[in-house]
Amino acid sequence: GDSRQGLSPLQVLHMLANELPGDGLPSPLYLAVRPNAEERRVRLVHLIRVTAQGAIELESKVDIGELVRFASVNSDGSVRELTECVTSAREELQSTDGPLLCFSSVCCGRGTRFHGSPNQETKPLRDLLADIHVIGFFAGGEFGPSPYSEAGSDRFGQTALMTFTAIHGIVQFLGGAELES
Secondary structure, rough: OOOOOOOHHHHHHHHHHHHHOOOOOOOEEEEEEOOOOOOOOOEEEEEEEEEOOHHHEEOOOOOOOOOEEEEOOOOHHHHHHHHHHHHHHHHOOOOOOOEEEEEEEEHHOOOOHOOOOOOOOOHHHHHOOOOEEEEEEEOOEEEEEEEEOOOOOOOOOOOOEEOOOOOEEEOOOOOOHHHHH
16 A cells, blocks of 8 residues: 555655655645546646645645545646647648637746746647647736636636646638638
């Protein structure tokens, strides 16, 4: 079994900080929550702070019986996930008719400091969607519906301020023949 089983989340957090190489805990650090052992999808919950009583304050509710673990985001995984999404979108676009535009909004925190080099969030877009114009910008927070609603978030149907996100969308203009000329 896991040597961390039965420990409080704060005790596990201290263990992680001591076990990880480098400067300690990764940033950003989340709590990955699953409703049960059979469910594969998780929702990521932001850690707000450690209270004076030693409890970890979270940005949303975690129910008794839900499975939790600490999780982080890394550059390689982020680029790999975007590449998979763009590859899937590229396959669907093979049979489209009409001009296309890709829109991209990326959190300021996901730039060179996170990836170690510039343009990593747009490279899969440029490589796999070379025939589509891409426009976008860096943002300091993104508003939208909770991205975790399908996994049981208590923020379902609410607009939320999200951070450390990358949002990419492809728009197809219908009646493309008239627009292209």
